[in-house]
Amino acid sequence: MKAREKRFLFIAVGVVAVGLAVALVLNALDKNVSLYFTPTQVFNNEAPHGRSFRIGGLVEEGSVKREADGLTVNFAITDTHKRIPVVYKGILPDLFKEGKGVVAQGSVGPDGVMQADEVLAKHDENYMPPEAADALQKAGVANAAAASAVSEPAAASAVK
C-alpha cells in the first residue's frame, strides 16, 4: 500500500469511527435525558405526558402516608405555591423527611398523581437539591405576584 493510500485509510476509518461515536452519544442523550419541572409547572400542564421527568420541591408537612403493605408511600411535593401528589413503592432514602428537599422521578397520570420510580434526597441534612431550591424560588416569585401587597423590589430580589 502506498503512503498516500495508507493515510487515506487512516483518515477514513477515523472519520467513520468519530461519526459512529457522535451518533451513539446523541441517540443515548436523546433517550435518556430527563427534564426537570417545578410543581407549579406540572400543575399548569407544562410537563410532558407519558414521559418520565423530575419534580423538585419540599415534602409537604403532614402529607406522608404509608399503605398497609409498608412499602407504598403517598406524599406530596410542594413549592409552597402548588402541590403534586406522589406515589412511590419502595424504600425511601435515609434523609427523606417532611419539610425537607426532595426530587422525584416518574410520570404523571391523567389523575394528576405522579407514579415515581425514583425518589432522591441528598446526603447532607442541610443540603437542598438545586432543583428543589430552584422550585422554591420560582414559587416564591409566583406567591409574591399573587399577593400583590409585596412591593416590586422585594419580588425582584427573590428572583436572585
Added chain:
Amino acid sequence: MIPEIGNFALIVGLFLAFTLGVLPIVGAARNNAVLMGVARPLAAGQFVFLGIALGCLTYAFVANDFSVLYVAQHSNSQLPTVYRVSAVWGGHEGSLLLWAFLLSVWTLAVAMYSKHLPEEMVARVLGVMGLIAVGFLLFMLMTSNPFDRLLPAAADGRDLNPLLQDPGLVIHPPMLYMGYVGFSVAFAFAIAALLGGRMDATWARWSRPWTTVAWVFMTMGIALGSWWAYYELGWGGWWFWDPVENASFMPWLLGTALIHSLAVTEKRNAFKSWTVLLAIAAFSLSLLGTFLVRSGVLTSVHSFAADPKRGIFILTFLVIVIGVSLLLFAWRAPKIGLGGKFDPLSRESLLLSNNVLLSVAAASVFIGTLYPLFMDALGQGKLSVGPPYFEAVFVPLMIPMVLMMGLGPLARWKKVDAPELAKRVSWAFGAALLIALLLPLTMGKWSVMVSLGLLLAFWIIASVTLSLRERLAGRDDFMQRLRGQSLSYYGMQLAHLGVAVFIIGVTLVKGYETERDVRMDVGDVLNTGGYEFRFNGVTEEQGPNYVAGKGHVTISKDGKVVTELYPEKRQYNVSGMPMTEAAIDAGLLGDLYVSLGEPIPDSDGAWAVRVYIKPFVDWIWAGCLLMSLGGVLAISDRRYRIHNKRSAEAKTEMPLEEKTA
C-alpha cells in the same frame, strides 16, 4: 498557636513553590547550572513545610480545637480518634491541603529518583510541578484556608458527616488523590519535553513508571470508592454514574490510554505528539475532577459549600493550565514530530484504536456529566442525565476495545500478517465463544447480554493463555523461559486478566442479581434465590456517637443456617442524621446483602427490609486489584532500575530495540 504555625507553614510553602516554579525553569532555558540546582532542595523544603501544615491541621482535629472553623465544622469531641484524623480530608479546605501535600510528596519523589536524568529535564519537571503547587496554595490561602479561626470558639463541633465515618473513607480519598496528583508528574514530563523540544524513547522510559504508579493509585482509589458505596450507601449498587464518580473515571480512562500510548512511544518512538496531548488532557481532567467535586458545582455526597469566589478562581486556574499547555503544544509539538510509521494493521494501529476508543469513552462521559451544567448555564432549563445514557454509550464502545485488547499483545509491531494472526487466535476465540454460550445455561437463565459479557471476558483469558503458551512453550528449559520474560510483560497480562475478572463480575451481577424490598414482621421468612431469610426483629444498641437499631436476620439454605446478619439503622447524636449500615455476607461466588429500610408505623416491630443476592459482585473489585497488581509488576521491571545504577551513561540515548513487552 498550632494553627498559626500551620498557616505560616502554608505561606512558606507557597513561597518555596513559587521559587521552585521560576528559578529552575529559567535556569534550564539559560543553561545555568546553579539555578537548575536549586530545584531539588526547594522540592524538599516544600515537602517539609506542607508536611508541617498538614500535621498542624491533624493536631487541631485530634486535640478537638474548635476555635478552628474547619475543625468545628467537621469534627466533634465524641468522634472516635481515627475518624478525627480522616476528618482532616472530610471537607473542602482539608482535602485541598491533602492534595497540595501529596503533590509535594510526588515532587520530592521525582527529585529523589531522577539522578539519572539530565539536569535541565529535572529542573523543568520539578519547576512545572512547583507552578501547579502555587496554583493550589494560592487557592487555599485566598479562598479556603483550613486554619481560619472561629472566634469565639465553638463549644463543640458539628460532627463529620456520618457517611464519611467509615474505614473505607479513611483510605479512599488519599489513594484517589495520589492518583489525581500523580498525573501531574506525567503532565510535568510532557511540558518539560515541549519546553526542551526533545522527546524520544528515553523520555518515554523516564515518564512511563511515574504514569503507571499514578494509574495504580487511581485504580485502587476508584475501586475503594466503589466498594465503599456498595456497602455504605445501603442500596447495593457499586457504580452510579454519579458526577463525582465520573470526575475520577474520566482521568482514569485517559490515564489508561496514556499508559498504552507511552508504551508505543518507548518501543517504537511513535505516537509522540499524541502522548504529550494525552498527558496534558489526563492531568487537565484530574484538575477539573478535583475542582468539580470540591467546588459544589456538581452536587453529591462529595461536594461541599458553594462559594462563587472559589468557582471563579477555579475556572481561572483551569483556563490558565489548559490554555498555556495547549498553546505550548501548538507551538512546540511540530518540533517533537509524529514518530515512526506503521501499517493499518499492526500492534501500533491496534493500540491507536484502543487509545481512540478510550478517549471517545472519556469524552462521552464528559458530555453526559457536564451537559446538565451547560444547559443550565445557557438557560435551557434543568435536566439530568441518568445511568441509562452512560450504559447505552459505554457498552458499545467497550466491546470493540476488549476485542482488540485480546489481539494487541499477540500482534507484531509495524505490520501484521492478517491471515496468520487469524489462524493463531482462531482456537482461542472459538473456545471463548463456546464457554460464553454454554456457561450461562449452568446458571439457570441464558441471555444475550450475559453471553456477550462472558465472551469478552473469556476472549481476554484465552488470548492471554495463548500469548503465554507461545512465549513459554518450547524445547529448552521451561523455567528459563519463564524467567526470560520481562516483568512488564507479566504485568500487562495480569492487568488484562484483571479486566476479564472485572467483566465477569459486572456481567454476572447484572444478569443474576436478586433485589427484593419487602415488609417483614418479626419472625417472617422470605424465600428468594434459593435462600431463606428469617427476620428476628430489631433491638436498640448504643454506639460511641450514635444510637442504632440493630436488626437480626438468619439466612439458611436447605434447612442449614448459612449465616447471621446484623444490619443497622443508626441515628447520629450530633447531626441527627440517620444512616443505613448494610450487613453483608461476602463470598467468592456472591454476596448476601441485607439492609434495613424504615420501621413500619402501627405494627408490631415490622420493618421494610432490603434483601439482595449479588452473585460474583466481589469479582468487580478483585479485577481492579489485579489491574493494580499488574501495574506494580510492570514498574518493577528491571529496565527501570538499571538506569538508576548507571546514572552517568544514562544521559546518552538508550537503544530503542528491546524485547517487545
